Amino acid sequence: MPSIPSPAHSHIKQWQSFLILLGIYFILWSILPAFIASSVPFDVSEGINWGSEWQWGYYKHPPLSSWILYSFYQIFGHIGPYLLSQLCVLLTLFLIYQLGKKIWSQKTALLGSLLTLAVVYYVYPSLEFNHNVAQFPIWAGLYLVFYQALTRNRLSDWLLLGVLGGLGMLTKYSVIFLLLPMALYLVLPKQWPLLKQPQPWIAAFVMLAIFAPHLYWLMTHDWLPLTYASGRSQEVIETANGITRHFSWLGFLAAQIVAHIPLLLMLGFNRKRLIGIKDYKYSLPTGAPLLWYLWLAPLVLLVILSLVFGVGLRDMWGMPMWALSGLLAASFIAPATQVLTATKLRKALTIWLALATVLMVVYVGFGDKIRHKPSRMNWPEKALAVKAQDTWQTLSNCPLDSVSGDRWLGALVAMNSSFPSQMISGPARHSPWMSADRLQKNGTLILWQDGDEEDIVLPLLDDITVTDIGVTDNIDATGKVSNSNDDIKNNPMALVKQQGQWQVDWRDIKATEPLLVNWTAYIPISCLK
Structure with a gap:
C-alpha cells in the first residue's frame, strides 16, 4: 500500500515547484529581452558608454554602476545588462531572506523575501539597469549589516557597514536618504554607549575613504552631478509656484502606493488570515521595530525635504526604498494560518510574475508593431x-575615434562600434575624456535628427579650423589630397567637413516613415581617403 505524503512533505514539494518556476522567470528576464529587443534602453546605453571611459565620476552620477554595467556588457554582450539587473534583484531577495531569518522564522523570511517581487519596481522597471536598480542590493545589504552591527557589535559588521555605505555613495547619492536615518538612530540616547566605542567611527572612516576619490573628482569637476540632480528636481516644480511647489511629495507618495498595488491586493485577498494591528504590536520580536523605522524614515525624510524646502521629488527616486515591504507584509500572517496563506500567496505571485512576463514580451517584442510607434528598445x-x-570608412583612413551630437544616437553607435568615445552635447566638462587636441588629431562624427540641430552644443569644435570643401573635390587620381584648395594648403591641421543623411528602416514593416538621421563628419586632412 503506497504511503501517504505528510503535509510537511507536500508543503516542501510545493515550495520546490515554486522556486523552479521562479528560476525560469529569472532566466527569461535575463536572456529573453536581448533577443526580442532591437536596442537597449537609454539609461543602459548611456551607462555602458560612460563606463568605457573609466572615470571617477560622470556629469550625472557617481561611477560604480557604469563600471559594472560596462564590464557585464563586455563579457556577456547584449545579455549582460539584463542579466545584471536580475542578479541585483536576486541578491536583494537573498539579503532580505537573511535578515528575515534573524528576526522572524525561516518560513516568514522566505515568503517575505519573495513578496518583494509584488512591488512593481522589482519587476518591469528592473528591465532597464540604471543607478536605481544598482541600489537594490545596496539598500538591502545596509538593512542587514546595520541590524547586525547594532545587535552583535562586531568590528566586522561595522566594517561591512562602512564598505556598503561607501559603495552606495559611489552608486547614487540618494542612498544618503537611508544613511541619514541610520546616523540619526545612532545618536538616540539608547545608542550612546555604542558611540563611545571605536566601531561606528571606524565604519564612518571606511565609508569616507571609499568615497574620497569621487569626492576629489567632484571638487575638481565643478560638482557636476549635484548640479544635475538639482536641475532634475527643479524640473518637477518648474511649473509650480508659491505654496504648491512644497507639495510635490503628494505625487511621489501616490506613485509609491501605486507600486505597491500588487502586494496590497495579495494581502487584501488574505486579510482574514492576518494579525490585527493591536495584536501585531504585542507580538513584535526584537529587531522588528528597527526594520519598521528603516522602512519608513527615508520616506519621511523626503516628504520633509519637499514640504519644508520645496525640493521636487521624482517618482523613480523611490525605487530602491522598498526592499523591506514584502518581509514586513509577511510578518502580519498569523502563524496558525501560515501554511495555507503561503500556498495562496505563491499562487498569487505566480499569476503576477507570469502576467508581468507576458506583458514584457508583448511590449518589448511587439509593442512597436502594435502601436506602429517604436519605444527606446525598438530602435535599429x-x-x-x-x-x-x-x-566613416568611406571618408577616412583613420578609425572612428568619437561620436557626438544626439546623446541617444551617439550612445547606440558607440556601444556597437568598438567603443569610440562619446562627446556629450553640452559643456565640454561633460566629456572630460575629450579635448580640442584629440578632436584636431582624430576628428568626430556628429549625429542628429531633424529639428534637433539647435540642441547640439559642441564647444570643443569652436576653436578648430574647419573647411567645408567636399572630400571629392580635394582628392586626386592617386587618392591623395589635392593641393588645389588654398584652405587645405594653408591649414594642414584643418578638419574637412562632410555632411549627409541616412535612411534606416524600422523593424516594423508597417511604419509609414523611415528613420532619418543627419550626420556631419569632421575628418583630419591626414586621414582623408
Whole structure:
C-alpha cells in the first residue's frame, strides 16, 4: 500500500515547484529581452558608454554602476545588462531572506523575501539597469549589516557597514536618504554607549575613504552631478509656484502606493488570515521595530525635504526604498494560518510574475508593431552602427575615434562600434575624456535628427579650423589630397567637413516613415581617403 505524503512533505514539494518556476522567470528576464529587443534602453546605453571611459565620476552620477554595467556588457554582450539587473534583484531577495531569518522564522523570511517581487519596481522597471536598480542590493545589504552591527557589535559588521555605505555613495547619492536615518538612530540616547566605542567611527572612516576619490573628482569637476540632480528636481516644480511647489511629495507618495498595488491586493485577498494591528504590536520580536523605522524614515525624510524646502521629488527616486515591504507584509500572517496563506500567496505571485512576463514580451517584442510607434528598445541600433562605420570608412583612413551630437544616437553607435568615445552635447566638462587636441588629431562624427540641430552644443569644435570643401573635390587620381584648395594648403591641421543623411528602416514593416538621421563628419586632412 503506497504511503501517504505528510503535509510537511507536500508543503516542501510545493515550495520546490515554486522556486523552479521562479528560476525560469529569472532566466527569461535575463536572456529573453536581448533577443526580442532591437536596442537597449537609454539609461543602459548611456551607462555602458560612460563606463568605457573609466572615470571617477560622470556629469550625472557617481561611477560604480557604469563600471559594472560596462564590464557585464563586455563579457556577456547584449545579455549582460539584463542579466545584471536580475542578479541585483536576486541578491536583494537573498539579503532580505537573511535578515528575515534573524528576526522572524525561516518560513516568514522566505515568503517575505519573495513578496518583494509584488512591488512593481522589482519587476518591469528592473528591465532597464540604471543607478536605481544598482541600489537594490545596496539598500538591502545596509538593512542587514546595520541590524547586525547594532545587535552583535562586531568590528566586522561595522566594517561591512562602512564598505556598503561607501559603495552606495559611489552608486547614487540618494542612498544618503537611508544613511541619514541610520546616523540619526545612532545618536538616540539608547545608542550612546555604542558611540563611545571605536566601531561606528571606524565604519564612518571606511565609508569616507571609499568615497574620497569621487569626492576629489567632484571638487575638481565643478560638482557636476549635484548640479544635475538639482536641475532634475527643479524640473518637477518648474511649473509650480508659491505654496504648491512644497507639495510635490503628494505625487511621489501616490506613485509609491501605486507600486505597491500588487502586494496590497495579495494581502487584501488574505486579510482574514492576518494579525490585527493591536495584536501585531504585542507580538513584535526584537529587531522588528528597527526594520519598521528603516522602512519608513527615508520616506519621511523626503516628504520633509519637499514640504519644508520645496525640493521636487521624482517618482523613480523611490525605487530602491522598498526592499523591506514584502518581509514586513509577511510578518502580519498569523502563524496558525501560515501554511495555507503561503500556498495562496505563491499562487498569487505566480499569476503576477507570469502576467508581468507576458506583458514584457508583448511590449518589448511587439509593442512597436502594435502601436506602429517604436519605444527606446525598438530602435535599429545595429543598423545605425553599420551606417556610421561604413560612412566613416568611406571618408577616412583613420578609425572612428568619437561620436557626438544626439546623446541617444551617439550612445547606440558607440556601444556597437568598438567603443569610440562619446562627446556629450553640452559643456565640454561633460566629456572630460575629450579635448580640442584629440578632436584636431582624430576628428568626430556628429549625429542628429531633424529639428534637433539647435540642441547640439559642441564647444570643443569652436576653436578648430574647419573647411567645408567636399572630400571629392580635394582628392586626386592617386587618392591623395589635392593641393588645389588654398584652405587645405594653408591649414594642414584643418578638419574637412562632410555632411549627409541616412535612411534606416524600422523593424516594423508597417511604419509609414523611415528613420532619418543627419550626420556631419569632421575628418583630419591626414586621414582623408
